[in-house]
Amino acid sequence: MSIDPRIKIRKASENDIKDICRIMLSTDPYVTLGYTEDMCVDTVLSGLEEGWTAVAEYEGEVVGFIIFRVFDGFPLGGYIRALAVDRRFRGKGVGKALMRYAEEIIFRYRRNVFLLVSSFNYDAIRFYRSLGYEFVGEIKDAIVEGFSEYIFRKKRSF
Numbered sequence: 001m002s003i004d005p006r007i008k009i010r011k012a013s014e015n016d017i018k019d020i021c022r023i024m025l026s027t028d029p030y031v032t033l034g035y036t037e038d039m040c041v042d043t044v045l046s047g048l049e050e051g052w053t054a055v056a057e058y059e060g061e062v063v064g065f066i067i068f069r070v071f072d073g074f075p076l077g078g079y080i081r082a083l084a085v086d087r088r089f090r091g092k093g094v095g096k097a098l099m100r101y102a103e104e105i106i107f108r109y110r111r112n113v114f115l116l117v118s119s120f121n122y123d124a125i126r127f128y129r130s131l132g133y134e135f136v137g138e139i140k141d142a143i144v145e146g147f148s149e150y151i152f153r154k155k156r157s158f
């Protein structure tokens with residue numbers, strides 16, 4: 001799928017927190033994982049201060065976000081901390097464009113990108129596999145009892 005040219009990715013700022021939390025708190029896995037408004041604001045603020053945060057705009061509206069780290073957060077590589085696309089805008093290449101943005105930055109410095117995906121999040125697992133991510137491990141009962149977090153990895157191709 002080619003990425004819709006109306007999708008623009010830009011660095012986020014504190015002005016985007018409201019839109020990011022609206023998107024994050026209205027979707028799984030964050031609902032099932034028990035995310036609250038405070039947890040979301042903390043996650044975004046730490047993303048803005050200690051890592052990278054970007055948002056996707058579709059014709060000027062914020063429709064998705066990604067929070068990631070390059071140098072810390074995971075041994076051996078960069079780490080995608082959080083990602084979500086507004087339900088109304090899924091399937092248009094927004095998630096792919098956000099991942100491409102993060103990978104482009106991480107692969108400048110590191111050989112691997114890591115992320116965690118919840119075992120119940122089948123759609124996201126298929127999404128990450130389509131982008132070349134591979135399952136490398138499982139953390140049982142990681143956040144919610146009975147559910148695992150799967151560790152996925154993508155290797156730089158050069």
Ligand SMILES: CC(C)(COP(=O)(O)OP(=O)(O)OC[C@H]1O[C@@H](n2cnc3c(N)ncnc32)[C@H](O)[C@@H]1OP(=O)(O)O)[C@@H](O)C(=O)NCCC(=O)NCCS
Pocket residue numbers: 001002027028029082083084085086089090091092093094095096097116117118121122123124126127128130131
């Ligand atoms: C996962 C998510 C970010 C994907 O975003 P999206 O904008 O809908 O995905 P895209 O349109 O960019 O799709 C990119 C590729 O993934 C594939 N894909 C996306 N969703 C898929 C799904 N549910 N099942 C199978 N493949 C899927 C697309 O077919 C496309 O592949 P292609 O380029 O080969 O055609 C989005 O569904 C989402 O926000 N989910 C809820 C939050 C979440 O689970 N975040 C991840 C936390 S670890």
